[in-house]
Structure formats: C-alpha cells, structure tokens
Amino acid sequence: MTYSYYKNMQLNNIIFVYQGEVTADLVSSILQMIENKLEGEGEDRKVKKRVFNVMVECLQNVYHHLDALPPTDPSNPIKDKTALLMIGREEKDYYIITGNHVLNDRIPDLKSRLDRINRATKEELKQLYQEVLTSGGFSEKGTAGLGMIDIARKSGQRLGYDFHPVNDRYSFFSLEARISRIVDK
Amino acid sequence: MEALRIESTHKTPRVILDPENGIFEFSGRSIPEDSVGFYLPILDWLEKYAQQPLPQTHVRFDLEYFNTSSSKNILEVLKRLEAIHTAGHEVRVTWYYDEDDEDMEETGQDYQALLNLPIELAVKVQS
Numbered sequence: 001m002t003y004s005y006y007k008n009m010q011l012n013n014i015i016f017v018y019q020g021e022v023t024a025d026l027v028s029s030i031l032q033m034i035e036n037k038l039e040g041e042g043e044d045r046k047v048k049k050r051v052f053n054v055m056v057e058c059l060q061n062v063y064h065h066l067d068a069l070p071p072t073d074p075s076n077p078i079k080d081k082t083a084l085l086m087i088g089r090e091e092k093d094y095y096i097i098t099g100n101h102v103l104n105d106r107i108p109d110l111k112s113r114l115d116r117i118n119r120a121t122k123e124e125l126k127q128l129y130q131e132v133l134t135s136g137g138f139s140e141k142g143t144a145g146l147g148m149i150d151i152a153r154k155s156g157q158r159l160g161y162d163f164h165p166v167n168d169r170y171s172f173f174s175l176e177a178r179i180s181r182i183v184d185k
Numbered sequence: 186m187e188a189l190r191i192e193s194t195h196k197t198p199r200v201i202l203d204p205e206n207g208i209f210e211f212s213g214r215s216i217p218e219d220s221v222g223f224y225l226p227i228l229d230w231l232e233k234y235a236q237q238p239l240p241q242t243h244v245r246f247d248l249e250y251f252n253t254s255s256s257k258n259i260l261e262v263l264k265r266l267e268a269i270h271t272a273g274h275e276v277r278v279t280w281y282y283d284e285d286d287e288d289m290e291e292t293g294q295d296y297q298a299l300l301n302l303p304i305e306l307a308v309k310v311q312s
Contacts, residue, residue, distance in 0.1 A: 024218050028196065031216075046285045049250070053288065056216050056252050063218060130295055133260055146253035154288060 016087040022066065022100075027059045034087060043181070050154050050179045051094045057147045058096050058177060059085060066100035067170070084174075092181055093157075099174040107163050107171060114161050117152045125153050151177050186237075189230045197223055198248060202230055207239035215251035215259070224258035231265040238274045242266070247281040247309065248289070260296065267302040278304045 009017065016034060018026075034055060038048045062083050084099035102110065120128060129149045152159055160176035186204045193199035198213040217223050244266060251259065263278070270276040280296070282289035293306045 027218070032195065045283075046287075049286060050288065053250055056250065060216075060218055060252060060254075126291075126295070130299060133257060133295070134299055146256065150253045150256075 013088045013090045014086060015089050016085070018085040020082055022059075022063050022083045022085070024063065027063050030059060030085065031055060044183050046183055047094070047179065047181050051096075054151050054154050054177050054179055055087070055096055057151050058098050058175065061147045061151075061175075062098045062100050065102075067103045067106070089181075093178045094181060095176055095178045097174060097176045099172055101166065101170045102163070102173045104165075104169055104171055107173075110173065111161075111163070113148060114159060117148055118158045120152070122153075122156075125149060129153060155179055186233060189227065191227075200227060202227070202234070204234060204239065207242045209242065209244040210247070211245070211259075211262075212247040214249045215255040217252075217255070220252065220254040220258050224255075224261065228258075228261055228265060231262065235265060235269050235272075238269045238272075238276075241275045242269065242277070244276070244278045245281065246278065246293075256292070260299070263296055263300055263302060263304075267300050270302050276302065278302060280304055280306050281309045282306065284308050 015037070016030070018030065020026075031052070035048075035052055038051060043051075062085065066083050083101075084097070086095075086097040086099075088095045088097075117125065117128070129146060132146050132149060148159065155177045157178045157180070160174075160178075162174045164172040164174070166172055188204060189200065189202040191197070191200040193213040196214065196217045198211050198215045201208075201210040203209065215223075246259075266276050266278065280293035282293060290306060293304065297304045297306070
C-alpha cells in the first residue's frame, strides 16, 4: 500500500501533497518548507520567485475561499475545512494544484472569471489586473479579487480547472497553475 | 508626530515612516493573509502625516514578494503619497527590483501607470 502511494507520487512528479484542514499557520509552514526546498535544490532564482508567488496566491485563495462542508454532510465524513494542496516538479514545469469544496451557486461566476482569464492575452491580463486593482475595495474576506489574474500573469500559461459534482449543494473545485522552469534570458 | 517602525516578519515587511527626515521605507515581503489589518495603521499614519508633511519625502519600496491583497493596500499607500504630491510637496518614490525579477519590475510599471506620482524604477544592487 505504502509503496504504491510512493510510486504513484514519484510517477506524477509530486514533491508535496497535503490533504486536510487549511489554517493560516499551515499555509505559512508549507510556504516556508517549499521555499527552503527550492532554495536547497538550486532552482533558478526567477523560477523560484515565480513558484513561490503563485504558491502564495493559490494557498491563500483556498484559505480564504473554500466553502466548508457542514460536518454533518454525508459526503464529508472526516472534517470540516479540508482541502487538497499539491506541488509537482516536471522536467519543464512546476505545477501547483489546489482542490476544495465550493457551493454549486458559485460555479457560474468562478467559471466565467476563469474563462475570461484564460482567453486574455498577456496585455489584456495586465489591463484586467489594473482594472480590478483600482476598482472597489475588499471582499468581506479581505481579498482583492486579483489572485487568479495574478496567478495567470505569473504562470504565463492557461489555468486548468475542474468542478467535480459532490452532491446537490457542493462541488469539488480544482485549480492547476503551471510555471515554466525554462528561463528566457 | 512620532515615527512608525514595524520590524519585518517572514510574512510582513519592515516599515519605517520617519517624520524627522522624511525617509520612508518598505522592505522585505508582504504576504499576510490579513493585509488590511497590517496596512491600516500605516494608512492612518500617512493620513496624519499628509496634514503637515515635510517639503521633501522620499519613499523606498524594496520588496521581495507580495501577495495580491497587499498590492491593493500598497496602492492605497501610494494614493496617500500622491495626495501629498498633488498638494504641492515633493514626494519621490523609488521602486527597487532585482535585475532578473521582471514581475516586480512590471508591478512597479503598473503603479506608475495608475498614479500621478513620480515613481522611479531602480535595479537593486546585488548583495
């Protein structure tokens, strides 16, 4: 059993995976650990910074926006605020995957935002970022609505996403961001 | 008016707002979950400073990383400085970035585009 987990992770180039409750302390610890790892392995400084930046946004996104399943929900037998966080390193890319529950009501809005971001050119993303930066204030969660735009800008690649239906109220939302390890000098 | 000094942590920058010499500094990283809470006293301080600023204020941003909710707060900081500048006082902002850090350079350009405030982009000398 353990060996098959190990082989599977190795096969998928996973360098970090976490499933469980997401707290501010946990986010800090993961960031610190991955930063040390990148540092220790002599990754290019620019790549390292991008990975770190995207990781901050992805993890804080989950921390702020996951919709916790009520503990009594039958599809949530274990715990309340759980999520999946995963980081992988392939030959050409780092990838960061997050997975968390969202209320089905939020899907249309999320989906249209992600599609808009994925359709945008580099220049359009810059404009969109400036637009959102200057418009309005913070959401009730203290977030600025800039996270995904910033992730897309730093990634330079399309964001992968999926909504997996869990029950009539919730779906499992996964988001994948890739950062190229190849540096254009 | 008293200086505001905040020491850096692994999630928040070092902040020095010194009304004696008019040299302000933000350095390190700004990635707190609650960026509003962190920046609120800074914005309040600047609000007061704006009532009686020195003839010259120089603000150094020397940031390594920041998250998007900080970026909105930094814009608010810059807006306070813009108001001082617009009121006819000299305000100079220097935005430092590592030579290979296009992202930080671009962020500086974003702020330049959005504000009526002299923001100079400067390559950080490698330590």
